[in-house]
Amino acid sequence: xxxxxxxxxxxxxxxxxxxxxxxxxxxxxxxxxxxxxxxxxxxxxxxxxxxxxxxxxxxxxxxxxxxxxxxxxxxxxxxxxxxxxxxxxxxxxxxxxxxxxxxxxxxxxxxxxxxxxxxxxxxxxxxxxxxxxxxxxxx
Amino acid sequence: xxxxxxxxxxxxxxxxxxxxxxxxxxxxxxxxxxxxxxxxxxxxxxxxxxxxxxxxxxxxxxxxxxxxxxxxxxxxxxxxxxxxxxxxxxxxxxxxxxxxxxxxxxxxxxxxxxxxxxxxxxxxxxxxxxxxxxxxxxx
Amino acid sequence: xxxxxxxxxxxxxxxxxxxxxxxxxxxxxxxxxxxxxxxxxxxxxxxxxxxxxxxxxxxxxxxxxxxxxxxxxxxxxxxxxxxxxxxxxxxxxxxxxxxxxxxxxxxxxxxxxxxxxxxxxxxxxxxxxxxxxxxxxxx
Numbered sequence: 232x233x234x235x236x237x238x239x240x241x242x243x244x245x246x247x248x249x250x251x252x253x254x255x256x257x258x259x260x261x262x263x264x265x266x267x268x269x270x271x272x273x274x275x276x277x278x279x280x281x282x283x284x285x286x287x288x289x290x291x292x293x294x295x296x297x298x299x300x301x302x303x304x305x306x307x308x309x310x311x312x313x314x315x316x317x318x319x320x321x322x323x324x325x326x327x328x329x330x331x332x333x334x335x336x337x338x339x340x341x342x343x344x345x346x347x348x349x350x351x352x353x354x355x356x357x358x359x360x361x362x363x364x365x366x367x368x369x370x
Numbered sequence: 371x372x373x374x375x376x377x378x379x380x381x382x383x384x385x386x387x388x389x390x391x392x393x394x395x396x397x398x399x400x401x402x403x404x405x406x407x408x409x410x411x412x413x414x415x416x417x418x419x420x421x422x423x424x425x426x427x428x429x430x431x432x433x434x435x436x437x438x439x440x441x442x443x444x445x446x447x448x449x450x451x452x453x454x455x456x457x458x459x460x461x462x463x464x465x466x467x468x469x470x471x472x473x474x475x476x477x478x479x480x481x482x483x484x485x486x487x488x489x490x491x492x493x494x495x496x497x498x499x500x501x502x503x504x505x506x507x508x509x
Numbered sequence: 510x511x512x513x514x515x516x517x518x519x520x521x522x523x524x525x526x527x528x529x530x531x532x533x534x535x536x537x538x539x540x541x542x543x544x545x546x547x548x549x550x551x552x553x554x555x556x557x558x559x560x561x562x563x564x565x566x567x568x569x570x571x572x573x574x575x576x577x578x579x580x581x582x583x584x585x586x587x588x589x590x591x592x593x594x595x596x597x598x599x600x601x602x603x604x605x606x607x608x609x610x611x612x613x614x615x616x617x618x619x620x621x622x623x624x625x626x627x628x629x630x631x632x633x634x635x636x637x638x639x640x641x642x643x644x645x646x647x648x
Contacts, residue, residue: 235436235483236498250601251389253408255619269602269619271394271408271501274445289444292480293432293641299582305637306575306622319481321462323528324547326480339432339463339480341533341547341640344584359583362619363502363571369443371510373567374552374645390599392617410570410604410617413513428512431549432641460529465549478531478549502571506513 236366237337238290242266244280244367256280256367258288262333267308268365278369286367294364295338297327298357299348309360311336315350329358376476377429378507381405383419395419395506397427401472406447407504417508425506433503434477436466437496438487448499450475454489468497515615516568517646520544522558534558534645536566540611545586546643556647565646572642573616575605576635577626587638589614593628607636 245265246257254275258266266288280286301310313331325345329336336358350356381399393414397405405427419425440449452470464484468475475497489495520538532553536544544566558564579588591609603623607614614636628634 233438233487234441234498235477235479235487237480237483248601250392250599250620252387252394253389253392253599253601255601255621267619267621268445269502270445271406271447272601273394273406274447274501278443278445289446291433291435292483293478294639296639297584298580302576302580302583304577304626305580306616306618306626307637308619308622319462321460321528321531323526323531323533323550324460324462326462326482337480337482338584339641340584341545341586342462342528343533343545344586344640348582348584359585361572361574362622363617364500366500367445368441371565372556372647374546374548374556374558375567376549376552389602391597391604392599392602407513408571409513410515410615412604412615413515413570417511417513419513426510428514430642430644431552432547458530460531463528463531465530465551476549476551503569505569508511 236289237292240288240334242286242288244282244284244286247275247280258286260333262331264311267362268367269362285370289366289368290360290364292337292339294360295336296359297338297340298359301357307359308362311358313356313358315352315354315356318350329356375428376431379427379473381425381427383421383423383425386414386419397425399472401470403450406501407506408501425508428505428507429499429503431476431478434475435498436477436479437498440496446498447501450497452495452497454491454493454495457489468495514567515570518566518612520564520566522560522562522564525553525558536564538611540609542589545640546645547640563648567644567646568638568642570615570617573614574637575616576637579635585637586640589636591634591636593630593632593634596628607634
């Protein structure tokens with residue numbers, strides 16, 4: 232199976248908090264970081280997600296933002312520390328590869344943002360991912 | 371109103387599941403596929419969505435992922451089978467047109483992803499869309 | 510057309526930066542803030558977007574994050590200052606209404622995030638919106 236979703240991070244479900252139609256699922260990534268996914272309750276049930284389930288967290292590149300440092304006081308649940316390993320600038324958009332503990336992420340951000348952040352290969356960055364942008368897949 | 375949102379698929383609401391703040395809405399597309407949208411409860415109420423309501427499902431191109439086959443065990447609710455009809459590669463991003471039963475989709479994915487999937491005009495693909503990325507419009 | 514998309518902010522296009530497949534479009538909102546949208550080049554052409562075009566910026570609630578203050582060094586282009594006017598907590602998710610200069614925004618964030626930020630009616634917040642999450646509509 233080949234998927235256009237660049238970011239596929241392996242981990243294990245640690246908590247499931249079901250709401251009436253949505254649920255939040257906590258995942259410990261194999262790199263040690265904790266991730267929160269907000270997915271439909273139906274998906275939780277159909278995938279049989281429970282503490283201990285092995286999953287991959289899937290995040291589309293266009294959903295990954297970057298910051299030059301960790302951010303306090305923000306609703307964005309997922310902040311993964313990493314280092315820029317590659318930077319491709321287009322006319323409007325840029326793609327940035329970031330190595331994080333246990334894997335690699337791709338972020339598609341505007342070229343302007345890449346310039347304003349002064350990103351270069353070797354920059355330390357924090358990848359920011361809103362919980363509603365994280366999908367989960369079972370093996 | 372003319373929208374930049376490339377993907378506008380006509381259909382009919384079949385189910386509404388209200389939660390406390392969010393709701394999931396099932397839509398049967400005119401092409402026969404079923405789609406799930408996770409939208410605010412407030413939107414459901416203001417649009418008066420109920421089984422039988424004619425709607426368009428709106429999805430921004432940057433929210434459409436592609437796979438080379440159907441995926442089991444994934445939280446992503448919406449998987450639409452189609453065929454690539456056009457592929458435009460930029461430096462960082464690519465846009466891919468996919469004809470599905472009853473309509474056409476545009477996916478904006480990274481150029482790398484387009485390459486890794488080996489997409490060409492005529493490729494069979496599955497368009498993946500997370501429920502939280504589907505908006506609905508009434509006529 | 511009535512949209513489930515909660516956030517519809519009127520404004521005027523000030524700049525269009527076309528790339529090969531994507532484009533960034535700057536919009537001055539009627540409240541005076543500047544917004545950046547990353548949309549497909551095709552959409553720019555079909556909508557005839559150019560400096561002076563009257564548009565609405567459309568953002569799904571699930572794409573709005575909140576912070577307790579302005580954030581430096583982040584790729585997220587759009588930061589709109591506002592005040593919380595309503596807060597509804599579900600079991601998994603929460604919706605937060607924020608009055609910004611010239612309009613109102615709804616953010617759908619996790620209940621945990623709402624708690625961690627200590628949000629209350631009257632809180633000053635910054636609404637964060639990634640450029641790729643902004644769609645544009647012409648009247």
